[in-house]
Amino acid sequence: MNLRALAAKAIFEVLEKGVSLSVALPDQQKHLASGKDKALLAELCYGVMRTLPQIEKRISECLEKPLKGKQRIIHQLLIIGCYQLYFTRIPSHAAISETAEACRQLKFEGMVKVVNGVLRNIQRQLSPLSTESDTLSYNTPAWLIKRLKEAYPEQWQEIIQQSHERPPMWLRNNRLSQSRTEYLAALAELDIEASEGTSADAILLAHPKDVATLPRFHDGAASVQDGAAQWAAMLLAPQANELILDACAAPGGKSCHLLELEPSIKLVAVDFDAKRLERVQQNLDRLSLKAELIHGDAANIDSWWQGGQFDRILLDAPCSATGVIRRHPDIKWLRKNHDIEELAGLQQQIIDHCWKWLKPGGTLLYATCSILPQENRDQISAFLERTADAKLDTLPQQNSPQDIGWQITPGQDNMDGFYYARLLKATD
Numbered sequence: 313m314n315l316r317a318l319a320a321k322a323i324f325e326v327l328e329k330g331v332s333l334s335v336a337l338p339d340q341q342k343h344l345a346s347g348k349d350k351a352l353l354a355e356l357c358y359g360v361m362r363t364l365p366q367i368e369k370r371i372s373e374c375l376e377k378p379l380k381g382k383q384r385i386i387h388q389l390l391i392i393g394c395y396q397l398y399f400t401r402i403p404s405h406a407a408i409s410e411t412a413e414a415c416r417q418l419k420f421e422g423m424v425k426v427v428n429g430v431l432r433n434i435q436r437q438l439s440p441l442s443t444e445s446d447t448l449s450y451n452t453p454a455w456l457i458k459r460l461k462e463a464y465p466e467q468w469q470e471i472i473q474q475s476h477e478r479p480p481m482w483l484r485n486n487r488l489s490q491s492r493t494e495y496l497a498a499l500a501e502l503d504i505e506a507s508e509g510t511s512a513d514a515i516l517l518a519h520p521k522d523v524a525t526l527p528r529f530h531d532g533a534a535s536v537q538d539g540a541a542q543w544a545a546m547l548l549a550p551q552a553n554e555l556i557l558d559a560c561a562a563p564g565g566k567s568c569h570l571l572e573l574e575p576s577i578k579l580v581a582v583d584f585d586a587k588r589l590e591r592v593q594q595n596l597d598r599l600s601l602k603a604e605l606i607h608g609d610a611a612n613i614d615s616w617w618q619g620g621q622f623d624r625i626l627l628d629a630p631c632s633a634t635g636v637i638r639r640h641p642d643i644k645w646l647r648k649n650h651d652i653e654e655l656a657g658l659q660q661q662i663i664d665h666c667w668k669w670l671k672p673g674g675t676l677l678y679a680t681c682s683i684l685p686q687e688n689r690d691q692i693s694a695f696l697e698r699t700a701d702a703k704l705d706t707l708p709q710q711n712s713p714q715d716i717g718w719q720i721t722p723g724q725d726n727m728d729g730f731y732y733a734r735l736l737k738a739t740d
């Protein structure tokens with residue numbers, strides 16, 4: 313199967329059907345045998361997502377009229393072709409001939425001439441890509457730029473630049489298996505360069521690695537988890553024998569970390585998405601951990617829980633994921649401006665309901681991988697205003713003691729963008 317044809321199909325799924333790249337890409341990768349080809353397919357798809365507006369603009373300049381209807385797949389193929397010419401070291405003759413061959417494989421024989429013509433035209437000039445608007449300069453949708461400018465008047469350009477970087481790979485040492493120092497030594501023995509992150513189990517790899525090459529990974533010695541996400545379990549700080557709810561648990565990274573920190577807890581891990589919940593079980597199995605998994609709605613705990621209130625609740629809320637664009641650049645094109653208010657409404661419903669299920673004296677940690685105040689600081693300030701028995705616990709990590717919660721921006725200490733607010737419930 314032609315790799316460019318597979319890339320066009322994956323991009324088509326994302327841009328025309330709204331499927332996330334983390335689903336669309338593996339669907340196409342399975343048609344390739346070699347790891348090298350799979351990596352090239354990923355590089356083309358991720359690269360296109362990072363640079364889309366400029367590439368689309370360049371293509372539109374070369375086409376007499378836009379490709380519509382069934383021909384949209386050829387539009388995606390041209391995107392792949394153009395990306396190769398501008399952003400990869402693939403020799404241009406190979407990029408063009410492979411892309412034309414993909415056009416044949418996609419059964420658009422009649423369009424091969426157009427594909428060849430457009431790509432040759434682009435290759436002859438390779439004129440600088442347009443920067444005539446903010447969207448083109450920053451390869452980011454206008455609505456998101458506007459929101460970032462408002463929230464980070466000094467820092468928005470740096471945030472966008474960081475969101476285009478290739479993210480580092482982080483590991484979470486499994487402290488039940490060995491100490492972090494021991495795992496770092498095991499990595500060093502294999503010449504895998506790594507360093508300690510700021511939270512207690514975090515390890516930052518100097519270069520991403522296939523997990524199969526990491527010491528005893530499949531036996532559960534470590535997990536892949538960004539440094540920012542590893543703060544969740546640390547900040548919730550589970551204590552022996554407590555009853556803990558992970559209200560939005562899938563795929564289970566934070567659930568597993570909670571159990572590694574305090575194996576005596578009774579952990580109830582809930583998610584709305586049954587398919588994603590299966591991944592929580594797989595992660596628990598690899599690490600030989602146990603939790604009660606429930607397919608349910610965190611905004612309607614009464615419908616699936618007959619037990620008592622929880623000592624601690626982790627609410628890793630559904631969010632815009634604007635803090636993790638460097639890992640999932642398709643988010644820029646899948647999310648829409650109006651999603652932010654809708655998500656904020658959903659987060660409000662979930663936090664209010666979870667609060668009722670927290671014991672007096674209990675702790676709720678609210679977390680998102682968003683960098684937008686509507687989902688973070690503003691959400692928590694409104695919650696505190698309407699909730700008499702809630703108090704914000706200042707975190708030592710906060711940028712300033714006056715801040716409402718801890719906002720991590722993308723790239724800060726090499727971490728993803730994330731937000732944490734720790735809330736304490738008054739005792740009766």
Ligand SMILES: C[S@@+](CC[C@H](N)C(=O)[O-])C[C@H]1O[C@@H](n2cnc3c(N)ncnc32)[C@H](O)[C@@H]1O
Pocket residue numbers: 541559560561562563564565566567582583584585588608609610611628629630631662
């Ligand atoms: C940010 S992800 C959670 C990541 C997870 N905590 C981890 O560390 O692996 C948010 C999750 O919330 C789930 N979700 C969305 N709405 C929900 C609801 N009303 N009740 C429970 N889970 C929900 C989504 O299916 C998604 O898996």
